[in-house]
Amino acid sequence: xxxxxxxxxxxxxxxKTVTISCTGSSGSIASNYVQWYQQxxxxxxxxxxxxxxxxxxxVPDRFSGSIDSSSNSASLTISGLKTEDExxxxxxxxxxxxxxxxxxxxxxxx
Amino acid sequence: xxxxxQSGAEVKKPGASVKVSCKASGYAxxxxxxxxxxxxxxxxxxxxxxxxxxxxxxxxxxxxxxxxTMTRDTSISTAYMELSRLRSDDTAVxxxxxxxxxxxxxxxxxQGTLVTVSS
Numbered sequence: 356x357x358x359x360x361x362x363x364x365x366x367x368x369x370x371k372t373v374t375i376s377c378t379g380s381s382g383s384i385a386s387n388y389v390q391w392y393q394q395x396x397x398x399x400x401x402x403x404x405x406x407x408x409x410x411x412x413x414v415p416d417r418f419s420g421s422i423d424s425s426s427n428s429a430s431l432t433i434s435g436l437k438t439e440d441e442x443x444x445x446x447x448x449x450x451x452x453x454x455x456x457x458x459x460x461x462x463x464x465x
Numbered sequence: 466x467x468x469x470x471q472s473g474a475e476v477k478k479p480g481a482s483v484k485v486s487c488k489a490s491g492y493a494x495x496x497x498x499x500x501x502x503x504x505x506x507x508x509x510x511x512x513x514x515x516x517x518x519x520x521x522x523x524x525x526x527x528x529x530x531x532x533x534t535m536t537r538d539t540s541i542s543t544a545y546m547e548l549s550r551l552r553s554d555d556t557a558v559x560x561x562x563x564x565x566x567x568x569x570x571x572x573x574x575x576q577g578t579l580v581t582v583s584s
Contacts, residue, residue, distance in 0.1 A: 390570040392510070399574035400510065400559055406569055437580040445510050447570070453526055454500070 357381055357450035359457035374462045377446030378396040385422050389429040389463050390447045394459075400445065404431060419428040438464050467491040469561055469575035476581045481550040485578045487561030494542035495519040498564040500571060501535060501546045503557040511557075515564075516544055551582045 358380040367373040377389065385410040390408050392400035397417055404420035407429065408431045417434045429448075459460050474484040487499065501513040514525035516535040522580045523535045534547045544561055560572035 388569050391570070394510075399562075399569040399577055400571070400574060400575070402570055405565070406567075411572070443509075445550075447510075452524055454515075456502075456510040456512060 356457055358449075359439070359446050359448060359455055361444075361446060361457040363458070366463040366465060367436055368381065369438060369464055371436050372432060372434040373436060373462065375431045375433075375446075375462070376428050376446045377445055377457050378426065379448070382427075382450075383424065383449065384427045384429055385424045386436075387449045389420065391418075391420055391429075392443065392445045392447065393429045394443045405446075433462075436464050442462055451454065466562065467573045470561060470571055471559075471561060471575040471578045473560040474581070476583065477551050479552055479582055479583075479584055482543055482547060483551060484547040485559050485561075485582050486545070487544045487575050489542045489563065491565075495539055497566065498568055499535075499537065500545040500562045500564060501533075502560045502562060502571070504560070504577075505554070505557040510555075513546070513559075515528075518544065530534070533549050544553070548580075553582050556580065556582045578579075 360378045362459045391404040394400040403414050403418045407422050408420040419432045421430050443459045443461050445459045469489045470582040475483050477483050495518045498515050503511050513529050516523050518537045532549050537544045548577045561575040565572040565575040
């Protein structure tokens with residue numbers, strides 16, 4: 356079964372830049388779009404990146420997404436970190452008609 | 466504005482079934498897929514499946530095949546997710562979510578419904 360692997364947690368200081376990776380277990384991650392969802396405690400997820408690198412309206416351009424075929428991974432980069440960015444982040448893609456989520460990464464901004 | 470309003474929390478015994486509703490408003494209900502995603506306490510997101518409101522066609526995650534049924538009632542713009550033969554590890558928050566127009570991502574989410582399975 357296709358899996359997406361994320362680091363369990365990352366931390367960085369306010370104003371800095373952090374990158375969260377999402378590695379596909381097989382095939383080419385570039386073959387299907389990757390999305391990124393942000394989830395704050397007690398709330399439903401919201402989309403911060405869709406179709407690999409697109410931002411929904413209202414998401415600041417501090418958030419960006421990319422694909423690296425050589426490492427079969429997707430990345431979410433958040434620049435100019437703010438304390439409000441502290442949340443869980445999930446990548447999501449597809450496999451044979453099913454949707455797959457990564458295990459999630461807890462971002463701590465300290 | 467688009468809203469997805471889910472039914473309230475449920476407590477069920479092992480072996481029972483639960484049916485969660487998701488009432489949509491603010492858009493044409495039949496035009497967008499509705500997905501169901503669950504999250505066990507302290508755990509990550511898990512995709513369960515989706516229903517096509519226009520046709521009623523469904524696509525379920527293999528893990529839930531035979532135990533989950535997703536339906537919709539277009540007359541009241543409501544989607545349903547029924548999970549049977551509940552076990553304690555089905556305790557989770559269940560979310561409905563509407564895909565975007567291309568179907569590639571989950572654009573709007575319900576508030577979640579906590580289902581607790583306990584004897």
